[in-house]
Amino acid sequence: MKKTLLASAAIALASTAAFAADGIPVGHLADLTGATASVSKPYSQGVADALKYLNAQGGTGGKAIAFETVDYAYEVPRAMAHYKKLLDQKVVAIQGWGTGDTEALVSFVAKDQIPYFSASYSGHLTDPNGKTSAKAAPYNFFYGPSYSDGCRALVEWAADDWKKKGGHGKAKFVHMGDNHPYPNAPKDACGAYAKEKGLEILNPIQYSLKPGDFKAQCLSLKESGANYAYLANTSGSTISLLKSCETVGVKTQYMGNIWGMDEASLKASGEAANGMVWVVAAATWADDNAGMKLVREIAKISDPSGAEARPVHYMRGVCSAFYMKEAMDIAATLPGGVTGPNIKKAMYQKKAWVPAGLDGVCLPSGWKEDDHRGTTQVMVYQAAVKGADISMKKVFTADIPRRTEWLGW
Amino acid sequence: MISTSLIPCGQYKTSYAKDTTLFETPVSRAFCVAGVVLLLALPQLGVSNYHLTLLIQIGYLSIAALGLNILVGSTGQISLGHAGFFGFGAFASAWLNNKFGVPVLLAMPLAAVMTTGLGLLFGIPAGRLKGLYLAIATFASQFILEDFFARADWFSGGSSGAMAGTASLFGFDITGDRAYFYVVLFWLVTMVLLGSNLLRSRDGRAFVAVRDHYLSAEVMGINLTKYRILSFGISSFYAGLGGALYGHYLGFVSAEGFTILLSIQFLGMIIIGGMGSVMGTLMGTAFMVLLPEVLEIGFGGIRAVAGDVAWLTSGLAYAKQASIGLAIILFLIFEPDGLVHRWKLIKSYWKLYPFSY
Numbered sequence: 001m002k003k004t005l006l007a008s009a010a011i012a013l014a015s016t017a018a019f020a021a022d023g024i025p026v027g028h029l030a031d032l033t034g035a036t037a038s039v040s041k042p043y044s045q046g047v048a049d050a051l052k053y054l055n056a057q058g059g060t061g062g063k064a065i066a067f068e069t070v071d072y073a074y075e076v077p078r079a080m081a082h083y084k085k086l087l088d089q090k091v092v093a094i095q096g097w098g099t100g101d102t103e104a105l106v107s108f109v110a111k112d113q114i115p116y117f118s119a120s121y122s123g124h125l126t127d128p129n130g131k132t133s134a135k136a137a138p139y140n141f142f143y144g145p146s147y148s149d150g151c152r153a154l155v156e157w158a159a160d161d162w163k164k165k166g167g168h169g170k171a172k173f174v175h176m177g178d179n180h181p182y183p184n185a186p187k188d189a190c191g192a193y194a195k196e197k198g199l200e201i202l203n204p205i206q207y208s209l210k211p212g213d214f215k216a217q218c219l220s221l222k223e224s225g226a227n228y229a230y231l232a233n234t235s236g237s238t239i240s241l242l243k244s245c246e247t248v249g250v251k252t253q254y255m256g257n258i259w260g261m262d263e264a265s266l267k268a269s270g271e272a273a274n275g276m277v278w279v280v281a282a283a284t285w286a287d288d289n290a291g292m293k294l295v296r297e298i299a300k301i302s303d304p305s306g307a308e309a310r311p312v313h314y315m316r317g318v319c320s321a322f323y324m325k326e327a328m329d330i331a332a333t334l335p336g337g338v339t340g341p342n343i344k345k346a347m348y349q350k351k352a353w354v355p356a357g358l359d360g361v362c363l364p365s366g367w368k369e370d371d372h373r374g375t376t377q378v379m380v381y382q383a384a385v386k387g388a389d390i391s392m393k394k395v396f397t398a399d400i401p402r403r404t405e406w407l408g409w
Numbered sequence: 410m411i412s413t414s415l416i417p418c419g420q421y422k423t424s425y426a427k428d429t430t431l432f433e434t435p436v437s438r439a440f441c442v443a444g445v446v447l448l449l450a451l452p453q454l455g456v457s458n459y460h461l462t463l464l465i466q467i468g469y470l471s472i473a474a475l476g477l478n479i480l481v482g483s484t485g486q487i488s489l490g491h492a493g494f495f496g497f498g499a500f501a502s503a504w505l506n507n508k509f510g511v512p513v514l515l516a517m518p519l520a521a522v523m524t525t526g527l528g529l530l531f532g533i534p535a536g537r538l539k540g541l542y543l544a545i546a547t548f549a550s551q552f553i554l555e556d557f558f559a560r561a562d563w564f565s566g567g568s569s570g571a572m573a574g575t576a577s578l579f580g581f582d583i584t585g586d587r588a589y590f591y592v593v594l595f596w597l598v599t600m601v602l603l604g605s606n607l608l609r610s611r612d613g614r615a616f617v618a619v620r621d622h623y624l625s626a627e628v629m630g631i632n633l634t635k636y637r638i639l640s641f642g643i644s645s646f647y648a649g650l651g652g653a654l655y656g657h658y659l660g661f662v663s664a665e666g667f668t669i670l671l672s673i674q675f676l677g678m679i680i681i682g683g684m685g686s687v688m689g690t691l692m693g694t695a696f697m698v699l700l701p702e703v704l705e706i707g708f709g710g711i712r713a714v715a716g717d718v719a720w721l722t723s724g725l726a727y728a729k730q731a732s733i734g735l736a737i738i739l740f741l742i743f744e745p746d747g748l749v750h751r752w753k754l755i756k757s758y759w760k761l762y763p764f765s766y
Contacts, residue, residue, distance in 0.1 A: 032726075071726070076570065076663035081462075084586075088458045104570055104661045179559055181569045 023059070023066030024328065024338055026051070027086040027094035029101070034074030035209040036182075038236040039259045039313050040097055043119050044069055046310070046317020047095050049301040054325050061332030065325070067095070076100045087112060092340050093324055096120070099182035102140065109139040113340040115347070116140050117324050119317070121258065122185040123148035123409050126372045133408025137372065139340070141347060143281075143320045143365060145378045145400070147182075147257060148409060150279040151190035151230055153378035153398035154255040157277060158228040159197045160396070161253070172225060173199040174252075176217070176241070177232030178209040186257070189409045190230065202226055209233050211240040218245035221252060231256045235265040246272035253277070262311035266383050266390050274385040277395065279378055282315035283361040284392070291354075291361035319362035322355035323347075371407060376400040415760070429609040448594055452587040461586045463698060468593035469654040471694040472600050474678040475687065476647020481676070482685030483608060484640035485620030486535055490547040491648055491675045493554030494531075496667030498524045498649030499656030500558060500565045503573040513576035513657055514592070521649035528645020529638055536634035539623075551669055558664035570663035573656040593654055600647060605687050607643070616640055617685075681740055683747025692748040700736055704729050 028051075030044030031037050048069050055064045072078040079101035086094060091114060096102050099120035106125070109116045116139055118125065123146040130136025145153070155173070162171040173194045177183025191201050202224050207217045218241070221229060229252045231238050238260045245252075256278030263285070266273050283292055295318055300306050330346035331338045352366035352375070365374035380396035414436040422428050432438035452461065477491045502520035505511040511519060534546040558565045565571055576583040576592060583589055607613045615636050618626035627633050656662040674697060682693020708725045715721055744751055 075665055076661070077659060077666035080659045080661055084462060085459065100569070100663060100665070104663060107572070108660065179568045184568060 023064040024061075025086075025089045025091045026065050026067045026324075027083075027089075027091045027096075028067045028069045029072055029079055029082060029094065029096045030069050031074040031097050032071040034072070036074050036098060036234045036236070036259070038265070039234045039262065039311075040074075040119070042262075042311045043313040043317040044095075044097070045302055046298075046314040047321045049298050050318040050321035051325070052301050053298045054321070060325055060328040061338060063338075065328070072097075072101070074098055074100075076104050080104065083108065086114075092338055093117065093328070093343055095320065095324065099185055100180065103181055106135060106137045106140060110136070113344075114139060115324075115327075115340055115343045117320050118142050119320070120182065120185075121146050121150070122182070123189055123406070124185060125408075127408025128372050129370055131370070131407065132405055135408070137408070139344060141323075141367060141372060141374070143323055143362065143374055144258065144316055145279070145281055145375055146373060147186040147232075148189035148406070149373070149376050149400040150258050150281075150378050151186040152193045152400050153279065153380055153396070154228075154230060154277065155190060155194045155197050155199065156398050157380050157396045158194075158253070158255065159199065162199075162227065167227065170198060170200040171227045172202055173228045173230070174202040174221065174224060174226040175204040175230050175232060176207060176221070177204070177230075178237070179206055180209055182234075183209070183232035183257075186232065189406065199228070205229075207233065207237065207241060209237050211236045214241045214244040215248055217241070218248040218250050221245065222248055222250045226252050228253050228255060231260050233257075234259045235262055239265050239269045242269045242272040242276070259313070261383070262313060263309065263390075263392070264311055266385060266392065269385075271385050271387075273383050275382065277380050277382045280312050280381045280394075281363060281375070281379065282312065282319055284312055284315070284381075285309045287360070289360035291358040294357045295361055315361055319355065319358065322358055322362070323365070326355050371402065373402060373407070376402055431605055431609075445594075445598060449591075452590050458586055461590055463702060465586060465590055465593050465658060467691075467695050467698050468590075468597045469651045469658065470675075470678070470698065471651075471691050472597055472654065473648045473651030474675050474682075474694050475600060475604050475690045476644035476651070477675050478679040478682075478685065478687070478690045479604060479607070479616070479647070480640050480644035482679055482683075483613070483620060484616040484637065485623075486637060486640055487540070487544045488547040488641070488644065489544050489669065489672050489676075490531065490549075490551035490554065491644070492667040492669065492671035493551045494524050494528055494645045494648035495652040495655070495671065495675075496558060496662075496664070497527055497554060498652030499573070499662045499667075500571060500652075501649065502653035503571045503656050503662050504564055506574045507571065513574055514578060517576075517596075517650060517653040517657065520653040521646045524649025524652070525642045525646040528648070529642040532638040532641025532645075535637040535641055548669070551672055555664065555667060555669075558667065565662070565664060568664060570661055573660055573662050575660070576657055589658055593658070596650060596654060600650065601687055601691070604647075608687070612636070612639070620685075677737065681737065681744075681747060683749030686747065686749045688752070689747045689749030692752065696748060701729070701733055704732055 028047060031040035051065050051067055059065055070082055072082055083105060093115045096116050096118040099122045102116065102118040102120040103122060103124055105116060118140060121142050121144050124133060125137045125140040125142060126146055127133045128136060128138040158171060175187050175191060194201055205217050205220055207214045231241065231254055238256060254276040256276060258279040258281060261276060261278040295315060296306060298318055299310055327343045327346040328338050330349050331342035334342045334345065336342055347367045348369055350366060352364040354362050354364050363375045363377050367374055376399060378398045378400060379394055381392045382395045384391045414434050416433055432441065473495050477488060480486050480488055498520045501523045502516045505516040505519055506513050531550040535543055538546050559568050583592060615631045618629065618631055619633060619636050623633055678693040678697050679690055681696050683689025708729050712725060
């Protein structure tokens with residue numbers, strides 16, 4: 001008994017020593033078991049693989065990036081508690097995940113000066129100075145178009161589509177999602193733009209982020225006579241909705257948010273997903289270009305055979321990690337070295353750029369002191385599913401204007 | 410000399426006061442005071458922030474669990490809605506502070522009072538229902554409150570949650586775990602003292618009578634409805650205070666934190682610790698908070714030795730979750746009376762050493 005105790009104490013010491021090894025501490029939060037796990041798994045794998053790859057290439061400023069992926073099950077309180085732990089480890093930056101926790105942490109990371117690279121693209125995170133929104137988010141960054149801009153692009157596509165199809169009168173647009181910070185984030189901003197584009201806005205329909213039976217919601221959707229439905233939840237919940245609505249016989253055109261659809265979900269939904277459009281903000285696994293070669297190398301870290309096809313979210317995880325790393329490289333040359341405030345400064349050094357080696361994967365993005373909208377370019381993809389034949393292709397690219405009043409919305 | 414640490418064999422008590430004393434010997438009182446003094450000194454002794462976080466967690470959860478133990482362990486009622494009251498306290502305190510500028514230190518007990526009101530209201534079914542039926546009624550209160558948190562934008566900030574300000578005293582901000590530890594410790598000591606004293610008061614004896622045999626209690630003139638509902642109120646006061654401490658500790662209150670799972674965890678704490686025992690509540694809470702952490706360290710060690718292998722990492726994560734469940738099951742089989750019972754056995758072993766029989 002004593003021996004095992006001693007042994008475990010020694011192991012415990014060894015483990016803390018391993019973490020304290022010479023490296024730059026960075027936090028990494030992921031949802032591996034919660035409501036959004038289906039999309040967080042590939043994304044966080046992308047972040048982790050990229051960081052490990054970069055460490056193998058020599059890390060940043062001669063030091064490795066020390067990180068540990070922590071599952072918080074999409075529960076804000078757990079993320080908050082873990083954030084306190086990260087403060088103890090003196091992390092200089094954090095790779096985060098959801099909207100609820102990211103928005104809850106906004107004022108904390110601002111106070112503690114820790115750049116927070118979230119997988120939440122909530123429009124509320126784009127206003128660093130709080131000029132046009134209630135809350136400033138000076139230390140929040142994300143790679144990709146904001147949810148609001150993504151939804152605006154879908155609205156533009158819908159307006160075009162309605163014209164093309166020769167629809168009579170106003171097209172009816174409905175927002176569908178859970179009562180949760182993430183699906184709620186683009187609701188008002190997108191609704192206002194849809195009105196501006198001449199769409200009629202119907203009452204939003206609520207369905208849970210956790211997959212379930214959504215026939216009741218599908219019946220309300222059918223009854224409402226909506227032409228375009230914006231699905232604001234993540235892919236797990238989208239699959240259930242598409243399946244339920246297929247049973248009920250809904251003919252609405254679905255438009256998914258960036259986390260609402262991916263290759264695996266297309267397969268799972270089958271023909272119910274045929275014709276669905278959604279937002280994509282990086283290259284897909286099927287693309288073949290110089291950047292994707294590097295991504296395939298990176299993917300070998302968690303899958304040495306390289307056979308596993310990665311969903312669209314994986315690439316965005318890689319991009320997010322690379323942007324952070326390049327900012328750390330620049331920060332290392334600034335007086336004071338790699339610190340939170342220096343990483344923030346470094347993010348503003350370049351105009352719209354693509355991390356080295358990832359051309360054709362990440363969209364050119366640049367951040368400014370007064371505008372944290374990295375990119376406003378939105379690619380809209382459409383799925384074609386017939387039996388086992390699944391394909392997706394780009395149908396529309398939108399350049400959403402950078403209106404000042406849209407900052408932080 | 411001996412009488413300061415040993416209890417004479419046989420009944421030598423000559424007053425009721427002596428019969429209900431909290432500390433049976435001066436030494437046990439000294440130990441208790443020394444324990445509190447040690448805790449007071451702890452933040453200055455270079456304890457790591459991580460350990461301090463765990464202690465704070467044990468602190469606010471203990472306060473809430475103590476309330477549940479008064480309701481379940483001492484009054485014999487059941488509640489599956491304790492997390493709802495815990496959450497209400499957290500939101501109410503943040504709301505009082507944000508909306509009306511009530512200082513945080515004052516907002517916390519006020520929030521507890523508001524939660525008491527709510528608890529009295531939701532406790533009304535207890536006047537009529539017993540056992541499983543009461544469990545379902547309180548289950549309903551859990552869902553009503555959870556949904557209320559997610560929708561009441563004016564009160565809780567709706568689905569996006571509410572910021573909970575930092576406490577300050579005489580113009581000094583109580584920031585950081587080291588300072589907040591004292592706030593939690595102050596309330597924990599106060600609430601433990603109140604709880605222990607409640608149980609030896611007239612009302613406390615009425616609670617126990619209701620638990621042991623409600624019919625006899627009624628025959629003796631105890632108003633069942635009054636005491637059942639009162640018990641809900643008191644338990645909600647504890648839950649509200651614990652929740653308020655939790656909210657201001659995290660700095661942010663979100664509706665998702667107060668699910669039925671937390672309610673069941675509270676029940677787990679008091680069952681593992683020992684029903685109806687103040688000391689047991691503290692032990693049970695410490696057990697529930699520390700178990701995952703201890704396993705995390707153990708499995709982290711295996712990971713450190715074996716290296717970062719993908720299947721091992723995910724396998725260990727699963728093994729960790731499973732062993733939490735396993736530990737609880739084993740515990741219930743081998744220690745059905747709770748940790749406090751084991752503690753008593755250890756004490757009597759040493760008291761009788763080496764002549765125990």
